[in-house]
Amino acid sequence: MKYTVLGAGAMGLRYGVLLQEAGFDVDFVEIWQPEIDKINEQKIDKINEQNGVYVSRDHKDKHLVPINIYTPEEYQGDPDVWVVFTKQMQLADALKRTAHAFKDHQYVLSPMNGMGHIEKLNNYFDKQRVIGATALIGTVLNGPGDVDFIGAKGAGSMNMANETEKPDETTNQIVEDFTKANLNPTLTTNFLGTLMAKVIFNSVVNTLCTMFEIQMGEFIQSPVAEKLSRQLINEAFDVCERAGIKLLNSREEEWQTVKFVSTTTNPLHYPSMYQDMSKGRNTEVDYINGYIYELGLKYHYEASTHDYLRNLVYLAEFARDFDPKTLTEKVTV
Known part of the structure; x- marks a missing residue:
């Protein structure tokens, strides 16, 4: 099958490049112009004007991979x-701008963070x-046109579920293709439970690592990591139980997932929320912790x-962006 990735950021590039390396036809569509411009500058084949993205794994073996990218x-x-x-x-803006390319026969799969x-x-x-x-x-x-895959080849995993909770032939073909691309997919028939399990994971790891500017491996070594994690997990499970959402795992299994991924799979990883915070972008906290609260x-x-x-x-976003020059000197009488 042919795939088009809408959103050629870190994860979009990883999925698309891995699918491409597995032999599938892949295009990339991006709304961030600096990303498009940089990739178009990085020529692999000057004769055919083939452009590409620099790909590393755990900060090593940086090389240029050819891709097709469009606005x-x-x-x-x-x-x-x-x-x-x-x-x-x-x-919302990306979908509106791309709507002319959407067709009735097409499927859409989205492993985005949050809800x-x-x-x-x-x-x-x-x-x-x-x-x-x-x-x-x-x-x-x-940076633009430069992505780093964290973890050994084949590391990481994903879950997926049809919104109808009724897998069909195309869904099974996608699972087969993603398996070939080493994305390690697991197909479930629990749509909301699948999505919310990851929201809960992110509400712990992404947010806490961002607040204290630490990697997942640093976080999990803290003597308070388990206590903080369980408090957030328990609240989130309380919410889901009241909302009638049956999660994929238990409270204990959710904590063990946080522990395993932080210790074994991605100890060197700074979560995406940290990446947004450190680069001056708004975070997705409203769609993660905020979603659970609301x-x-x-x-x-x-x-x-x-x-x-x-x-x-x-507060951290405000402090990051705050200009001390706007402070007015207090006058003591």
């Missing part, structure tokens, strides 16, 4: 499957062709730790 407006391809990897706050994207995808794709997904795969965008309120439950942590991220 939404210029893209005229017709993939079988769209793989969507924009940031939550950019998705809020499915409703936007439903504006353009029939629920029968929407696949939600999650990824425990660490990747860093060092969902809880609908069922008369206050996940106060998640709300507190969300507000700490707000």
Whole structure:
């Protein structure tokens, strides 16, 4: 099948490059112009003007990989499957700009962080062709046109589920293709439970690592890592139970996932929220901890730790962007 990745950031590049290396036809569509410009500058074949992206693994073996990248407006391809990897706050604009390329026969799969994207995808794709997904795969965008795959080859895993919870032939073909690309997919028939399990994971690791500017391997070595993790996990599970969402795993299994991924799979990884914070971008905390808190309120439950942590991220964003020159000197009388 042919794939088009909408959102050629860290994870979009990883998925697309791995699918391409597995032998599949892949295009990339991106809304961030500096990314497009840089990739178009990096020529692999000056005769044919083939451009590419620099790919490393764990900061080593940096090499140029050829890819085809387009703005939404210029893209005229017709993939079988769209793989969507924009940031939550950019998705509505990206979909609107790319809508001319969406066709009724196409499927869309999105392993984006947080919640809020499915409703936007439903504006353009029939629920029968929407696949939600999650990824425990660490990747860093060092800068425009320069991506670093974190973890050994074949490291990481993903879950996916049809919005209808009824897998079909195309879904099974996608699983087969992703398996060939070493993305290690597991197909489930629990749509919300699949997505929320990753939201809970991110609400712990992404947010805490961002607040203290540490890698996942550093976080998990802290003597308070388990206590903090379980507090956030327990609140999130309380919310999901009230909302009638049956999660893929138990509270204990969720903690063990946090521990295993931080210790074994991606100890050197700075989560994507940290990458956004460090590069001066808005974070997705509203779609992760904030989503858990707001969902809880609908069922008369206050996940106060998640709300507190969300507000700490707000404060960190404010402090990062604050200009001391705007301070007025206090006058003491």
